[in-house]
Amino acid sequence: MSWFVQQSNLEGLLQRHVKMAAEIKNLDTDLQMLVYENYNKFISATDTIKRMNTNIVGMEANMDQLLSKITSVQSKSDTVNTSLFDKRENIEKLHRTRNLLRKVQFIYDLPTRLNKCIKTEAYADAIRFFTGAKPIFEAYGDTSFQDCKKASEEAMDLAKLYSDSEPIEARAEAVVLLKQLNFPVDNLKSNLLEKLEDCLLNFQNEPTQASIGDISKTFRAYLIIFPDSERRLIELAQALFSNRYETVRENLKKRIPSTDLLAMLRSLWEDATAIDEVIPEAALPAFSLETTRDIIRQHIATAFLHLQSEISEALVRTHSTSNEKLEESQLQTAMETSKIKVSQGCIDLLQEFHHLIDGNIELLVKLRDLIIDWVQEGFQDFFQKLDGHFHVLSGRSKKKTQESTMDSVQIDKVPTVLVLMLAQLCVYIEQTTVPKVTEELASSFFGGGARSYEYGPPFVPGEICRLYHSSGEKFLHHYINMKTQKISKLVNKRFTTPVWIKHKEPREVNMFVDLLLLEINGVVSEVKQILPGIVRRHRHSDSTGSTTSSRSNPMREDMLNRSNTHRARSQFLENHLAKLFEQKMEIFTKVEYTQESVISTVLKLCLKSLQEFVRLQTFNRSGFQQIQLDMEFLKTSLKEFVDDEAAVSFLLKEVNNAAHERCLDPIPLEPPILDKLINAKLAKIKEENPSMR
Numbered sequence: 195m196s197w198f199v200q201q202s203n204l205e206g207l208l209q210r211h212v213k214m215a216a217e218i219k220n221l222d223t224d225l226q227m228l229v230y231e232n233y234n235k236f237i238s239a240t241d242t243i244k245r246m247n248t249n250i251v252g253m254e255a256n257m258d259q260l261l262s263k264i265t266s267v268q269s270k271s272d273t274v275n276t277s278l279f280d281k282r283e284n285i286e287k288l289h290r291t292r293n294l295l296r297k298v299q300f301i302y303d304l305p306t307r308l309n310k311c312i313k314t315e316a317y318a319d320a321i322r323f324f325t326g327a328k329p330i331f332e333a334y335g336d337t338s339f340q341d342c343k344k345a346s347e348e349a350m351d352l353a354k355l356y357s358d359s360e361p362i363e364a365r366a367e368a369v370v371l372l373k374q375l376n377f378p379v380d381n382l383k384s385n386l387l388e389k390l391e392d393c394l395l396n397f398q399n400e401p402t403q404a405s406i407g408d409i410s411k412t413f414r415a416y417l418i419i420f421p422d423s424e425r426r427l428i429e430l431a432q433a434l435f436s437n438r439y440e441t442v443r444e445n446l447k448k449r450i451p452s453t454d455l456l457a458m459l460r461s462l463w464e465d466a467t468a469i470d471e472v473i474p475e476a477a478l479p480a481f482s483l484e485t486t487r488d489i490i491r492q493h494i495a496t497a498f499l500h501l502q503s504e505i506s507e508a509l510v511r512t513h514s515t516s517n518e519k520l521e522e523s524q525l526q527t528a529m530e531t532s533k534i535k536v537s538q539g540c541i542d543l544l545q546e547f548h549h550l551i552d553g554n555i556e557l558l559v560k561l562r563d564l565i566i567d568w569v570q571e572g573f574q575d576f577f578q579k580l581d582g583h584f585h586v587l588s589g590r591s592k593k594k595t596q597e598s599t600m601d602s603v604q605i606d607k608v609p610t611v612l613v614l615m616l617a618q619l620c621v622y623i624e625q626t627t628v629p630k631v632t633e634e635l636a637s638s639f640f641g642g643g644a645r646s647y648e649y650g651p652p653f654v655p656g657e658i659c660r661l662y663h664s665s666g667e668k669f670l671h672h673y674i675n676m677k678t679q680k681i682s683k684l685v686n687k688r689f690t691t692p693v694w695i696k697h698k699e700p701r702e703v704n705m706f707v708d709l710l711l712l713e714i715n716g717v718v719s720e721v722k723q724i725l726p727g728i729v730r731r732h733r734h735s736d737s738t739g740s741t742t743s744s745r746s747n748p749m750r751e752d753m754l755n756r757s758n759t760h761r762a763r764s765q766f767l768e769n770h771l772a773k774l775f776e777q778k779m780e781i782f783t784k785v786e787y788t789q790e791s792v793i794s795t796v797l798k799l800c801l802k803s804l805q806e807f808v809r810l811q812t813f814n815r816s817g818f819q820q821i822q823l824d825m826e827f828l829k830t831s832l833k834e835f836v837d838d839e840a841a842v843s844f845l846l847k848e849v850n851n852a853a854h855e856r857c858l859d860p861i862p863l864e865p866p867i868l869d870k871l872i873n874a875k876l877a878k879i880k881e882e883n884p885s886m887r
Contacts (some may be wrong), residue, residue: 409434409465413472428476431469435478438462439485446492449500452549455493456558459486463557486557487564490550494568497546498576501539502583508535509587509612525611525723532619537627540573544634551639566639570652573631577623577658581665584620588613588669610680611720613673618724620666621787624659631655670785674792678799681713685800689807697817700863703827703875704820710800711831717796718789718835727789790837797836801845808852818857825849827872 199207413427442458463486466478508531547569551562558565589608632655688706785795808821825846836842854860863871 410468410472413469417472424473424475428473431473431476431478432481435462435466435469435481435485439482439489442489443492446489446496449496450493452493452546455489456549456555459489459557460555462486463555483557483560487561490558490561490565491568494547494565494572497543498572501543502576502580504539505532505535505580506583506587508532509615525615525720529615529618529724532615533622533626536619536623537630540627540631541634544569544631544638548638563641566641567652569639570635573635574653574658577628578661580623581620581661584616584665584669588616588672590668590672608676610673610676611724613669613676614720614724617666617669617673618787620662620669624662624666628655628658628662666787667785670787670792674785674795674799677713677717677796678803681710681796681800682803684709684713685804685807689811692817694811694813694817695858697814697820699816700820700823700871702871704824707824707827707831710828714793714797714800714832714835718793721789721792725787725789725792794836794838794841797832797842798845801842801849805845805849805852808849809856811856813853813857815857815859815861818853818860819863821853822850822862823868823871826868827875830872830876 198210202210413431417424417427439462442455442462445458446455463479463482466482469476470478508528511528547565550558550565587608632653635653684706688704783791785791811817813821829843829846832842833839854862
């Protein structure tokens, strides 16, 4: 401190003083608190000592009194013990003799007791009595108690008998009792397990004859009887449910309603749960979940196959009747029936599948997302397979299929009307069915997502629409090609059969024209019943430089030149030169799904084919005039079939020009003669068909 005083100034000393004063005050306060605490403890200890002193006062006198009493009791006890010592040994000896006599009496009464228990079916008491006496029989059964042992064993032999008519619980109890008697029960094991297998077989074949509760009790009893047979019982339980689920699979081959399938699955799930309480090691719920998963997927796939088969049958029925003469409304009815079969069939399937996700079965709740994915995948696959099936029916695909309805269609004899129906059906599916199915899936089958994202969405309506749009166009073009090829064969026969260079002078329109018009009428009849029509547009005028609708102008030109073959050929060359400066006419346009478009396209292709066949022949004057007469009659007859008269007139004129070019002496018929022959043909047609105007 002296060093601190020397080293510090006044201010430092004052600060040190203040600090030390505060420390002293704190120490004083702590000391006071410590004194107060010790004082309180001292007061409490004083009070405790006072209470102890009060309680101990008088205890010493009580202890002395207690000691004197204990000494008195001990002396009296010694006196009694001394006086009764001789009699005690005699009493204990008599007591042992009495117990021995009771046991002997029990042994002699045992046969009677056993018979009484057997009569009252108290087998457990009989076993207990016999087991209790067994040590005595083993020790003295060959001497004193020989008769009792023999009578008891005879009674127990009766107890060892069992009956198959007894309930399984009674038999289980009996086997347990037999085990207590050390009776060999292994020979019963195989017999009883065979009985169990027969019982399970009867339950599988006739489930109404037994309940799953009885089966559950049976399993429980067998576990009690034969604890070491658990593995065998597990195999039997798994085999039972495997066979029952296999029966459900067999039923799926026939189309069954979803409600019936749900009833079967609900019953199986409840039964599996009941058996699982007895034998959890069999893992029946897990097995049921996996099997139900496969069954529902098979049910969904089977439903789509049945729908495809129904649609195919409807189309095949049309094929089987299309070769016959159909009434005007039959094709239209068949078309509407096919549309309804596709659209309503899809809606019915959606309603059926809706039961699967609305079911209150715990099993289906676990599979809900999978079911939604399977339904969406099913529609995607269904529409794709249906498109492929349409191609098989149309003859455009040679793919082999397993359905009998597909095999029944002979590819080389596919009717054209079936192809046209397929084209229109594709349009209907694209524009009506797919949007309707998409809407229903979005409203009722939302969720899913159980499949991996790498596979993409299960149902892609845009892809299906593009597929059917493309297929519809292919079928429409295929129909046009089939009709055109058929007519081309007729045209080929017409132009390859006669010798045109020696053709005689024309006297009437050739029969080929009648056959051609008959084929065109067939096309018109089919198209008008299947494809929609449009409001007829204003007919094209003949203002284009490439065509003319009147016979007068070309006839006048031909009349001016018919006197001289050279001049006629010069005029023909002038016409070809004039084409270079004429307005270009678009003959072949995009085919639309309308009556007018298809009919016009078929006619244009046929006339173009006719033109090409004409270019391959060489005509004399009469042959050229026959072509002129036939084309002129066709111009009049084809007006009622087409909307684009200008294009048809142009193609007919091209046929005439081709014949003119290939003719050795191209002098046409005079207009009066041409009109006379055409009018004669029209009159003949009216005479043969009075109904025609």
